Amino acid sequence: MDVADLKVFEAVARHGSMNRAALELHTVQSNVTARIRALEREIGVALFQRHVRGVSMTPAGQRMLPYAARIAKLVTDARTAALDDGAPRGALALGTLETTAALRLSPILSNFYRTYPQVGLSVTTGTSSGLTSDVVECRLDGAFISGPLDHPELYAETIFREELVLVTPRAMRSLESVRSAQDLKIIVARLGCSYRLRLESLLAEMGVSTATPLEFGSLDAIIACVTAGVGITLLPRGIVSAAAKKDLVTIHTIAPEKAQVETLFIRRHDAYVSSAMQAFVDVARSQPGPLMVAA
Known part of the structure; x- marks a missing residue:
């Protein structure tokens, strides 16, 4: 073997x-x-x-x-450790939530590519559940996921904090109109999305009856469906603020304990932290922004 x-x-x-x-x-x-x-x-x-x-x-x-x-990962790590001298280089496979990619990654990637051109960085999107499995099973070196997380094989640190808001068609101007809706449709990402789980929990606590969720694979599709009056969703405020300013959707503030969500960067405890990985995390930590924190 x-x-x-x-x-x-x-x-x-x-x-x-x-x-x-x-x-x-x-x-x-x-x-x-x-x-x-x-x-x-x-x-x-x-x-x-x-x-x-x-x-x-x-x-x-x-x-x-x-x-x-x-x-296989240990052998790769051993080779990387032996060659890891000088400027960061080599392959780095990362994952991210689509919301994080839309809100946060562009300046991070731009800064990283400019500073470390010898690193071959690949980035894939997925759900928190799927990305966590990919890191645990060594298909990804690290990933941005939605917290909280308590996993014995993973190291996690908070990189961002976001505020989640309930997003409804423009006609639903109050939470009371949400509570009174019958067979309300929720527009969500596929199973394993932490925002979907939070939305279902929030609506259950509000006593809102929902129909079978409509699943979509992109943020654009989800927001378009809410704009068209098909249903409601739960997303970071920064994702939907532009649509709200254009009066395409209505956003509703929810209780802080439900709204605050941490975006974590995770990696395996036993993985070798290459200079490329350390450089990427340092760039992510240093990215300015009012919602960013260092763990």
Whole structure:
């Protein structure tokens, strides 16, 4: 068993497909298939079940997956540590909430790219739940998520604080109009979004009956639906302030204990903190802004 085999195994497990794993790894499907079969022969147990739609992990594969990702990450960290001398360089894979990307990341990335051009930075968006899993399972080096978080394998620090507001169609000028609405639709991101969970909890406490949530994959789509009168949502004030100023939506202040949310930057406790990672966190901490704090 070598690290290359483990990386192939992890890619196949994540994609559920030999072909898609091959595309990611820049190789051919036959090579991926051969490596998985050789790994299964070496271990002595099947790691995947083959079917017409691709593959799915066996119980043995599910038990092995967390260790495969961690071993591969440790080898990468060891190589990075050995070469980590001089100016920050190398690859850095980060994740972020879409709201954080929209509100906060542009000046951070601009400053970082200008200061550290030798770092190959990649940024993907996702939900807090999904990004946390990606960091735990070593698919990302770090991520911005919505707090709070208490995870034994992760280090977290507060980088921003945001104020959440209830966002409704312009005709709903008061919270009382929200309470009196029948079968109110909520416009949310997919499952795993912390703002969605907060919205559902807030409306339940208000005694508001809601219909099946409408899920969208982008902030623009969510705000457009609220503007069109389809339903309501919960977002950081900075995301919707422009639409509110144009009288496209109404924003409602909620109780501080419900409104205040921390944006955390997370990474694994046991991961090597490369000079590139440290440089990125330092840039994020130093970005000016009234809602930013250093942990």
